[in-house]
Amino acid sequence: MKLYVHIPFCHAKCAYCDFYSTPRREWMEAFVDAAIGEWGERSAGLSEPVDTLYFGGGTPSSLPAELLRRLLEALQTENLREATIEANPEDVTDDWVRFISGETPFRRVSMGVQSFCDDELVTVGRRHSAARAAEAIDCLRRGGIDNLSCDLIYGLPGQTAGSWRRSLERLISFRPEHISAYLLSYEAGTRLDAMRRKGTVTEADDDMAEAMYEALCDMTRMAGYVHYEISNFALPGCEAVHNSAYWDNSPYIGLGPGAHSFDGFRRSFNPSSLKDYIASGGRGFGITEEESTDSRFNDLLITRLRTRHGLHPDEVERLFGRSVRDFFTATAIPLISAGDLEISPSGAYVIPESCWLTSNSILLPFIRV
Template sequence: MLFLPFQDSVPPTVACNTPYQHRFLIMKVYIHVPFCHSKCAYCDFYSTPRNEMMEAYTDTVGKEWTSTGGNSVPDTIYIGGGTPSSLPLPLLDRLIAHITTTLPLREFTIEANPEDITSEWAEHIACHTAIDRVSMGIQTFDEDSLRFLGRRHTGAQAVKAIETLRNAGIRNLSCDLIYGLPGQTLEGWKSNIDKLISLHPEHISAYLLSFEPKTRLGVMLRKGTVEEATDELAERMYAYLCDATRAEGYCHYEISNFALPGHEAIHNSSYWDGSDYIGLGPGAHSMVNGVRWSNPSSLKGYIDSQGSGFRVIEDEDAKNRFNDVLITSLRTSRGLDPDMIPEEFRKEFEQVSSRLILSGNLIYTPQQRLVIPEDKWLTSNNILLDLIVV
């Protein structure tokens, strides 16, 4: 496993050069765009086809940022969904304008689907916005699998979309793939990952298919019309993914994420290292100063709220907070800093972790942080179950 540090952290506050010298919190900002052309078979993220509500949604995001952001200044922005690339460009510009900052952003990402990436769209993103990173959902290059999943693009369109983004000047590109698809073979998966690597995206995210209960695939699994990939096949697919990306210089820095040096996702890393972040839009989640909240998954309710009083505070105790830190940090090659373990849980943790170290399920990095070895990441849930506080 390659152990590379995440990007250097930024100061938690910065002085604003105004007559009043206010101090502003540096914050990660996520914006959930809930609009999709159609629902993919595997997706359980909140989305809706109600495009007639796009304008009202866009303005409500601005109001929520004013209400919630307070004296915060974004240093990363991630526009996800849903399908953010389905927003008309004038509305996308308006959405971005609502989250204004005078400070340079460390990273500004937008998610996009291949069928939305035209020359006009790509050039607008590259030349007329501050967006410097595009995360594209390819999922697979196989035509039969794309149709089965309900994707609206072809494999050829995905390749063309990458070319279009490059021609427009996008130099920080992340692409998603899914493995363990119904009927997918090891050779089929190798073909997919080899194809993507040959296109040289700076970042690759690859996820084992999850059959969420309320999705179309989840229903099909319960009815017995599809089958999950066997554990053995999933592990062989994962092993090939790790080997193939390593051979091409990608750093495996989180269970499902691989980056060329210097291209680790700064925004997404905040979810794994305990940084504060604010989520805007229906279905978005936030964590600030140890307090978590979420917006209900209702576009109408969100718009009716006018961006205020819509969130639901999550009730967390010390155990919940520690378990969150434990689970997220051990998803990464950076691992867990033992000094982050609260004193009240330290004795129990040391007893369990000592056994896991002896069995090879936990190791220390040269920086004396605890990590799960790469070859055990795919099955790390069993290790985490031993460590979490109940």
């Protein structure tokens, strides 16, 4: 079983972020109490142990050590294959790293660098500088963190092909085991989207986004990284175990306001309200969504065809029956002829890496409604 814990606290909200978070630090202790309560309810019926743990947010590194310790003590951490905590560079100190590596099960840190250009960081409201990000990486390495993932964003306001390459070169020079790189998305309700509508910033056009994506693929490949999902690159043997579960139909539990869960057949979510979550004590808070066979097929298709492993017709038949397999294989024929799909040596259908950035148009004919 995979376990995700959403820590819904941030020092300040970045301009592009639409994940649920709050600056209300005075609610941290009550949140931990509620998360422990939710885990007590959710874990009662588990038939398998937790084997991956991921603390995301929000900003998990903003949670005080004593509260993080108390939350971890309540969870199952004895049989973990991987434990990851997200961090922002401004929170990474020698003391924090010493605590994480010495007193918690976390051996993998995922850090939001986003850019090594200060003007780009300022535009989107990041609180750290390029120099602070580099210092944080050095600090993590000194403290014994030998499984490091770093995030970058391309298509940032004011970013050029040259500045993007410089950020990539700088990050690759640190040799993190894992790199996640995302095309900037202007989500409704964010400050960045408001800035775009006012004309304060301009969205990168398709040609620029494609050029940046090509540079990303080329530079990471030359540096020895494996491009295993549309936004994720890893040194051999360092693919994210927990996140891969989201792409292979594995069940997972999500704790905290705004977290999502999947039991293999049904999806559920916790409403994005810390106040209500605390009031409920974390119990009976989730809302279950009944999914049709078509919806489950669409979910699997969208996630698996964005990975280098693709989706095998035999798996489609095993999960959804012969008729859905026939639909899948028939729909694939013209896409294979056009070069938008390939058949791997194992027989799986795979979108070529060069087409991943425009994969939505390839996926569209498969969507069942």
